[in-house]
Amino acid sequence: MAKAYSEISIPELPLFKKGKVRDVYEIEDKLLVVASDRISAFDFVLPSLIPDKGKILTQLSKFWFDFTSLVCRNHLLTDDVGEFPPVLHKYKDILEKRSMLVHKTEVIPVECVVRGYLSGSGWKDYKATGKISGVKVPPGMREADRLEETIFTPATKAEVGEHDQNISFKEMQKLIEPELADKVKKISLELFQKASLHAISKGIIIADTKFEFGLLNDELMLVDEIFTPDSSRFWPSASYSPGQSPPSLDKQFVRDYLESTDWDKESPPPPLPQSIIEQTAKRYFEIYSLLTGKNEL
Numbered sequence: 001m002a003k004a005y006s007e008i009s010i011p012e013l014p015l016f017k018k019g020k021v022r023d024v025y026e027i028e029d030k031l032l033v034v035a036s037d038r039i040s041a042f043d044f045v046l047p048s049l050i051p052d053k054g055k056i057l058t059q060l061s062k063f064w065f066d067f068t069s070l071v072c073r074n075h076l077l078t079d080d081v082g083e084f085p086p087v088l089h090k091y092k093d094i095l096e097k098r099s100m101l102v103h104k105t106e107v108i109p110v111e112c113v114v115r116g117y118l119s120g121s122g123w124k125d126y127k128a129t130g131k132i133s134g135v136k137v138p139p140g141m142r143e144a145d146r147l148e149e150t151i152f153t154p155a156t157k158a159e160v161g162e163h164d165q166n167i168s169f170k171e172m173q174k175l176i177e178p179e180l181a182d183k184v185k186k187i188s189l190e191l192f193q194k195a196s197l198h199a200i201s202k203g204i205i206i207a208d209t210k211f212e213f214g215l216l217n218d219e220l221m222l223v224d225e226i227f228t229p230d231s232s233r234f235w236p237s238a239s240y241s242p243g244q245s246p247p248s249l250d251k252q253f254v255r256d257y258l259e260s261t262d263w264d265k266e267s268p269p270p271p272l273p274q275s276i277i278e279q280t281a282k283r284y285f286e287i288y289s290l291l292t293g294k295n296e297l
Contacts, residue, residue: 004049008094020045021057021189021230027085027101028169030077034099039230039280041255042265048272054098055297056288057228062100064195064226064290071194074222075102075214097297105214105221110172110179111155111164112184114192117207118145119233119245120252122153125166134168144207144235144242150192152185153196157212183220184213195227201291203250205240207233227291234287247289254280 013025013032020040025032035054039046058079065074078084079100081092088095114295115122115132122132123143131137133153154158154172155164173181188211196206208231212224225231239247256277263269272280289295 004051005054005092005094005098006036006049008034008036008091008098009089010034010088017187018034021054022224026104029104031102031104032084032088032099033102033224034095036098039251039254041251041258041269044269045243046254046272048277050277050284052281052297053188053284056284057225057230058098058100060228060288060291061225063290065222067198068191068194068222068226071190072213072222073219074226075105075216077101077103080220102223103216103221105223107223108176108180108184108214108215109157110167110175110184110213111157112188112204112211112213113153113155113166113208114150114188114211115153115208116147116150116192116196117175117205117233117235118143118147119207121166122208133166133268134170142243144240144244144246146242150189152188155210187220191222191226199227199291200286202293203237204287204290205235205237207235207246209233229284229287249290250285251280253283 012023013027015023016026016031017024021036021038023034023036025045026223033056035050037051039050039053060292062076062079067074079089081095084101090271106254118126118141118244125132126137132151135151135153138148152169153166154169155166157164169185192209199206206227209227211222211226214221214223232250233252234249235246236249254276259267
């Protein structure tokens with residue numbers, strides 16, 4: 001199995017931000033985004049690593065950035081280490097496939113969640129209130145049912161160790177300019193539709209996903225990652241059956257395992273068994289391969 005990286009240290013560059021999975025370095029007016037093999041769940045970074053996960057997230061995001069570029073511009077400049085500043089060339093073996101040089105944007109402080117199916121926190125919200133983030137949903141629906149129409153359910157962006165909070169679209173319009181909120185919603189739904197049509201042609205249902213956007217000179221850009229197994233729910237259409245949580249090719253597999261343990265979700269999380277690490281790595285590679293048509297990273 002490939003070597004897994006918890007930290008990618010580049011002392012020559014100032015650290016701009018350390019996220020749950022990505023380490024972001026500053027290079028003048030640009031950023032270097034490096035995806036580690038860390039994995040998070042329930043707002044904790046787990047002590048275990050998933051080999052090649054950072055490469056898969058980066059290469060799958062690159063595929064989708066190219067695929068959706070006519071819907072919305074994105075922050076990607078290049079993922080070719082040979083085109084990075086010379087100071088980074090000695091780190092080529094580590095940075096290859098798991099890093100991107102991107103525009104630095106003014107990030108919009110909202111997680112843009114799009115849901116096509118009733119699952120996850122949306123299902124919990126629906127059971128409790130009959131709505132999802134304030135959006136009315138017909139009564140009598142089952143877990144994993146397809147929604148009559150795709151819905152946009154924003155959330156506040158949390159710092160590491162804190163919970164994202166679902167908010168209504170009206171609340172989002174108070175956080176950012178109403179016109180910008182309308183534009184972000186429209187583009188999010190368009191991105192979801194375009195990607196869903198591609199995914200279903202490969203035998204995959206995208207149940208839900210989340211986006212992040214930024215502004216560069218007042219132009220809206222997709223940032224961070226897009227349609228990865230960390231940010232989306234992917235269900236094989238052949239085994240899809242509503243009324244239960246379907247088998248998935250995404251991070252839900254790890255969440256389901258953790259739910260089966262006695263971990264209280266408040267203390268530091270336990271390490272993952274080797275079998276769960278291997279099965280997670282297999283699932284991540286499988287969804288990458290199915291969606292991109294590539295059989296190697």
